[in-house]
Amino acid sequence: MVGNQTSNTEFVLLGFGNLPELQLLLFLLFLVIYIATVAGNILIMVLIVDDQHLHTPMYLFLGNLSCLETCYTCTILPRMLASLLTGDRTISFNGCVTQYYFFGSLLGTECLLLSVMSYDRYLAICNPLHYAARMSSRACIQLAGGCWIGGFLCCGITTLSISHLSFCGPNGIDHFFCDLIPLVKLSCNDPHLMETLAFTLSLIFLLVPFLLTLMSYICIINTILRIPSTTGRQKAFSTCSSHLIVVSIYYGTLLIVYMFPTTNILSDFKKVLSVVYTVLTPLVNPLIYSLRNKVVQEALRKACKKFMFGPC
Numbered sequence: 001m002v003g004n005q006t007s008n009t010e011f012v013l014l015g016f017g018n019l020p021e022l023q024l025l026l027f028l029l030f031l032v033i034y035i036a037t038v039a040g041n042i043l044i045m046v047l048i049v050d051d052q053h054l055h056t057p058m059y060l061f062l063g064n065l066s067c068l069e070t071c072y073t074c075t076i077l078p079r080m081l082a083s084l085l086t087g088d089r090t091i092s093f094n095g096c097v098t099q100y101y102f103f104g105s106l107l108g109t110e111c112l113l114l115s116v117m118s119y120d121r122y123l124a125i126c127n128p129l130h131y132a133a134r135m136s137s138r139a140c141i142q143l144a145g146g147c148w149i150g151g152f153l154c155c156g157i158t159t160l161s162i163s164h165l166s167f168c169g170p171n172g173i174d175h176f177f178c179d180l181i182p183l184v185k186l187s188c189n190d191p192h193l194m195e196t197l198a199f200t201l202s203l204i205f206l207l208v209p210f211l212l213t214l215m216s217y218i219c220i221i222n223t224i225l226r227i228p229s230t231t232g233r234q235k236a237f238s239t240c241s242s243h244l245i246v247v248s249i250y251y252g253t254l255l256i257v258y259m260f261p262t263t264n265i266l267s268d269f270k271k272v273l274s275v276v277y278t279v280l281t282p283l284v285n286p287l288i289y290s291l292r293n294k295v296v297q298e299a300l301r302k303a304c305k306k307f308m309f310g311p312c
């Protein structure tokens with residue numbers, strides 16, 4: 001499986017292969033998460049498209065986030081579920097590069113989109129008089145489109161670089177999906193250039209958006225603390241603090257995985273952290289950002305009534 005070859009045409013995703021007794025349990029757990037994640041995010045998209053009250057900038061971005069999370073989950077989990085069920089962990093070189101391209105593109109897009117969403121909330125809460133002018137329909141479409149284009153262009157650079165690497169040694173990828181760092185470690189080329197590229201892109205697409213997001217939420221919380229009504233202050237603070245916690249966990253795990261040097265001790269720990277941002281975050285985002293929102297809950301009630309009793 002990991003013998004020397006002239007040129008590797010396939011890889012082996014080692015994944016959770018060191019836990020053979022837990023393969024069935026992991027399969028069932030990830031299957032439930034996969035179904036719940038896809039169903040939850042598709043539900044949010046349908047509600048936003050169907051309900052006129054949700055045709056606002058905030059829900060436009062939430063709809064983009066749900067679409068992104070659905071694609072993100074479908075890039076990683078089906079292949080992992082197949083490996084856990086059948087035991088076949090091989091993946092072709094082209095399949096591996098393709099999976100990395102879509103995963104990396106969606107990851108970069110989400111980092112940018114979360115930053116834009118925090119800016120949207122900052123304007124709405126801290127600068128409401130200028131909100132309508134700065135968050136026009138055209139501006140929202142441009143911001144959302146820029147996030148998608150930026151993410152896919154960024155990952156196109158690294159994918160092109162990976163396609164020119166030589167893989168002539170071991171072909172076991174110590175991960176449950178094709179990611180940049182495990183792939184570079186298997187390359188016969190000098191890894192320093194790729195590691196420098198990965199670190200630079202991490203700075204641009206992880207650290208900078210995280211700092212911008214953090215600054216937005218600090219300003220938001222500072223504004224909330226000046227609200228005279230105790231009830232209004234507690235309600236707004238509860239919503240923003242839950243958003244900030246989820247965003248901090250998401251960016252925090254990404255920064256540790258991609259900006260800390262990989263050692264034998266950190267290798268398994270980083271694999272666990274990868275589960276957080278590839279599996280758990282797409283599951284909780286619909287709950288944190290959308291389904292706790294009263295406007296979305298009302299739209300869901302209307303949709304259920306329409307489905308059960310027909311249009312009034």
